Amino acid sequence: MVINNPYIEKVKADSDIMHQVEEIYSHKWKWSQYFGNDNEIILEIGTGMGNFFGKQVARLPEKNFIGMEIRYKRLFQTAEKSRKADDPHFVMLKDFAQNIDKIFMQWEVAETYIFFPDPWANKDRQRKHRLLQAEFLNNLHQITKTGWKLFFKTDHREYFDSTREILEEQWLWKVVSWTHNYENSEIFDIDNITEFEWFYRGENTDINYIELQK
Ligand SMILES: C[S@@+](CC[C@H](N)C(=O)[O-])C[C@H]1O[C@@H](n2cnc3c(N)ncnc32)[C@H](O)[C@@H]1O
Secondary structure (H helix, E strand, C coil), X not given: CCCCCHHXXXXXXXXXXXXXHXXXXXXXXXXXXXXXXXXXXXXXXXXXXXXXXXXHHHHCCCCEEEEEECCHHHHHHHHXXXXXXCCCCEEEEECCHHHHHHHCCCCCECEEEEECCCCCCCCHHHHHHCCCCHHHHHHHHHHECCCCEEEEEXXXXXXXXXXXXXXXXXXXXXXXXXXXXXXXXXXXXXXXXXXXXXXXXCCCCCCEEEEEEC
């Protein structure tokens, strides 16, 4: 049976979405040129349906936003929400975040948001698919500007704790703050949560949060 995903054509025709890796990689070290200004680049990995990304694009017109997603419908939904901003500066990239070293040069990105990445936790051998592993965190550190930040949230405690262990071993990032119970912390901002977080609110699931600085 052929499954016809109507979002494939929408994504291909969308000038705010890059879907070919050759094109994506050709902008390495040239993202400022692409945006036509030297504003800071904010990266969100796994934008999902784009609630958080779209709001940030509208809230911060003086920043350039790059969103990464691998699913066509979510790429398109995120682009649609982001276009609602008055003067949107954003582009969506259809690629696996494991490829950030091919997409960005050293110090090219200011802030990165990674919210509720898939935990790949059903079986031990699946964990190799997880995004937050030593090599990826090292690459992310490389592409981040000195003094700028990485924000990570997950409802998966074991993924969170094992990521913290890797971070401790790497000694690359400075931990600004972290909590196993984000919703009960002072920094909790109900107006800025993702759709995944909305979905799990009230389900007795604590949200883990960490803010890191290069
Ligand atoms: C559990 S959802 C969370 C979405 C959103 N951040 C939220 O909090 O609502 C994880 C998202 O990451 C995307 N994703 C999974 N693996 C990815 C990868 N390797 N690179 C980029 N995005 C990925 C999925 O398509 C999905 O939309």
